[in-house]
Amino acid sequence: MDSGIDLQQSFISLLEGLGLSHSLAKVVWLPLPMVLIVGAVTVLALVSTWLERKVSAAAQQRIGPEFMGPQGLLVPAADVLKLLTKEDVFPAKTDPWLFALAPLLVFIPVFLSFLIVPFGQNLVITDLGIGIFLWISLSSIAPIGLLMAGYASNNKYSLLGGLRAAAQSISYEIPLALSVLAVVMMSNSLSTIDIVNQQSGYGILSWNMWRQPVGFLIFWIAALAECERMPFDLPEAEEELVAGYQTEYGAVKFMLFYAGSYANLVLSALLFAVLYMGGWESPIPVSWLASLLGVSENAGWFQAIAASLGIVMTLFKAYLLLFLAILLRWTVPRVRIDQLLDLGWKFLLPISLVNLLATAGLKLAFPLAFGG
Amino acid sequence: MNLAEGVQIVSFGILAFMMLASAIGVVLLNNIVYSAFLLGVVFVSISGLYILLNAAFVAAAQILIYVGAVNVLILFGIMLVNKRRDFARIPNAWLNQGVTALVCGGLFALLSSMIIATPWSISTAPIAGDAALVEIGKHFFTDFLLPFELASVLLLMALIGAIVIARREFFPEEGEDLSAESNLTLPERPRELTGGRR
Numbered sequence: 001m002d003s004g005i006d007l008q009q010s011f012i013s014l015l016e017g018l019g020l021s022h023s024l025a026k027v028v029w030l031p032l033p034m035v036l037i038v039g040a041v042t043v044l045a046l047v048s049t050w051l052e053r054k055v056s057a058a059a060q061q062r063i064g065p066e067f068m069g070p071q072g073l074l075v076p077a078a079d080v081l082k083l084l085t086k087e088d089v090f091p092a093k094t095d096p097w098l099f100a101l102a103p104l105l106v107f108i109p110v111f112l113s114f115l116i117v118p119f120g121q122n123l124v125i126t127d128l129g130i131g132i133f134l135w136i137s138l139s140s141i142a143p144i145g146l147l148m149a150g151y152a153s154n155n156k157y158s159l160l161g162g163l164r165a166a167a168q169s170i171s172y173e174i175p176l177a178l179s180v181l182a183v184v185m186m187s188n189s190l191s192t193i194d195i196v197n198q199q200s201g202y203g204i205l206s207w208n209m210w211r212q213p214v215g216f217l218i219f220w221i222a223a224l225a226e227c228e229r230m231p232f233d234l235p236e237a238e239e240e241l242v243a244g245y246q247t248e249y250g251a252v253k254f255m256l257f258y259a260g261s262y263a264n265l266v267l268s269a270l271l272f273a274v275l276y277m278g279g280w281e282s283p284i285p286v287s288w289l290a291s292l293l294g295v296s297e298n299a300g301w302f303q304a305i306a307a308s309l310g311i312v313m314t315l316f317k318a319y320l321l322l323f324l325a326i327l328l329r330w331t332v333p334r335v336r337i338d339q340l341l342d343l344g345w346k347f348l349l350p351i352s353l354v355n356l357l358a359t360a361g362l363k364l365a366f367p368l369a370f371g372g
Numbered sequence: 373m374n375l376a377e378g379v380q381i382v383s384f385g386i387l388a389f390m391m392l393a394s395a396i397g398v399v400l401l402n403n404i405v406y407s408a409f410l411l412g413v414v415f416v417s418i419s420g421l422y423i424l425l426n427a428a429f430v431a432a433a434q435i436l437i438y439v440g441a442v443n444v445l446i447l448f449g450i451m452l453v454n455k456r457r458d459f460a461r462i463p464n465a466w467l468n469q470g471v472t473a474l475v476c477g478g479l480f481a482l483l484s485s486m487i488i489a490t491p492w493s494i495s496t497a498p499i500a501g502d503a504a505l506v507e508i509g510k511h512f513f514t515d516f517l518l519p520f521e522l523a524s525v526l527l528l529m530a531l532i533g534a535i536v537i538a539r540r541e542f543f544p545e546e547g548e549d550l551s552a553e554s555n556l557t558l559p560e561r562p563r564e565l566t567g568g569r570r
Contacts, residue, residue, distance in 0.1 A: 023375055098409065129502025130428045137432040140440020144412055147447045151405060163451060166444055
């Protein structure tokens with residue numbers, strides 16, 4: 001596999017050409033991908049809130065936002081502006097420190113997890129050796145923030161919502177981690193880059209979704225539960241709990257929860273695409289297309305096109321999944337809390353264990369197809 | 373000293389301060405919920421120290437297990453068993469606290485003198501870095517197989533124990549007098565494991 005475009009190297013050599021020392025050039029480079037990814041994630045989350053409005057409107061045969069910008073595209077921006085300028089209220093007898101800290105604890109791990117999301121061979125902030133494991137461990141911090149929010153709000157609905165959120169989050173983390181583990185076993189690596197590379201070669205046929213059909217479903221169900229999406233949005237079930245742990249929140253702190261939940265949804269969709277749908281790989285392999293057209297794969301312009309195609313592909317898959325999640329929200333009724341925990345512990349957990357065992361067996365039996 | 377070393381020293385300082393300060397907070401704060409949250413900060417700072425030691429996997433496992441599981445369960449326990457009750461002041465409480473502080477201080481002095489006095493055999497092997505994961509796996513299935521399996525048996529025992537305790541499903545009938553019960557027992561009684569109503 002050719003390394004493709006290396007933006008870091010070219011940027012650093014560009015700065016060195018301007019007369020900067022190597023280490024200084026690296027320092028200038030360091031914040032760039034981080035700022036880029038924070039900006040990009042914010043935009044992606046905002047787009048998904050717009051998508052939620054539009055798709056839900058379509059599902060209910062309404063038109064949805066229309067007048068703020070073309071097709072209501074400016075609604076998310078107006079939302080942010082409104083929440084930023086609202087008064088920041090601490091309700092009576094809340095615990096001010098914990099109340100202010102909780103949204104941050106939910107928000108920051110989600111954004112940190114974007115470190116490992118690859119958009120191309122070199123289009124990732126860090127290719128960590130522990131890769132996908134970082135996401136699993138960071139996502140386990142969120143329940144603490146939820147419990148903190150529930151406790152600090154001094155409101156019974158909030159406390160119940162926080163407890164439900166934590167229970168749901170720790171129960172569904174286990175099937176999620178086990179289904180990821182099956183993929184990791186097939187790829188022989190935790191690194192997201194290696195996981196995608198292992199799925200390249202035969203285009204859509206080599207994606208993990210065909211080899212891990214059970215894990216594919218388990219991951220999606222568990223990811224929806226982790227994101228507190230509709231069939232599983234018990235922590236904020238509005239008929240029962242007002243808004244769960246978010247009840248007392250407003251203004252910027254509410255915005256952090258809101259942005260965190262949508263960023264988490266985008267993150268789950270992206271990682272789902274990476275784990276099961278070949279990440280940045282196209283359904284028809286690019287190298288095959290190149291040889292068909294008689295173009296050298298190492299030509300600069302071809303690599304630029306391939307890299308942008310990779311980004312488009314990743315985002316396309318992620319937004320397809322997001323669309324699916326939003327459709328699910330407007331078609332499926334909410335489960336009860338006991339049904340939710342039953343599903344997690346008595347159904348998904350055994351199935352994912354069996355899936356892991358079967359993957360291990362198949363890997364031993366057919367090392368060629370299941371990554372020896 | 374280049375940039376990387378400077379960053380390392382500064383982050384070590386910050387992490388060590390965070391860890392010590394929050395550990396002291398865990399012990400000294402009166403509100404048990406604050407203590408539990410600060411315990412999370414302690415775990416996160418320890419995981420930061422692991423990252424400084426190039427042990428990324430251990431750091432992530434630390435966060436997953438201690439912050440994501442242990443600390444969440446502690447918080448969960450505190451918030452579910454929220455018995456609002458004023459405890460009677462114990463006379464001469466300072467004596468208890470003084471003795472505890474003395475014992476803890478003595479333990480600390482003993483352990484630190486042991487750490488300083490022991491001639492540790494420091495490994496000269498190159499730092500594994502990202503390959504550490506593979507090394508850990510190999511050790512788990514060769515020379516550390518027995519402790520690894522024993523730990524899993526221990527966890528299994530805890531699991532079964534938790535299920536047995538959680539099967540208490542009796543709730544007191546109306547009018548039944550429970551005021552004679554002490555503060556330390558739950559109103560639930562264990563249910564017979566097989567057959568019958570309650």
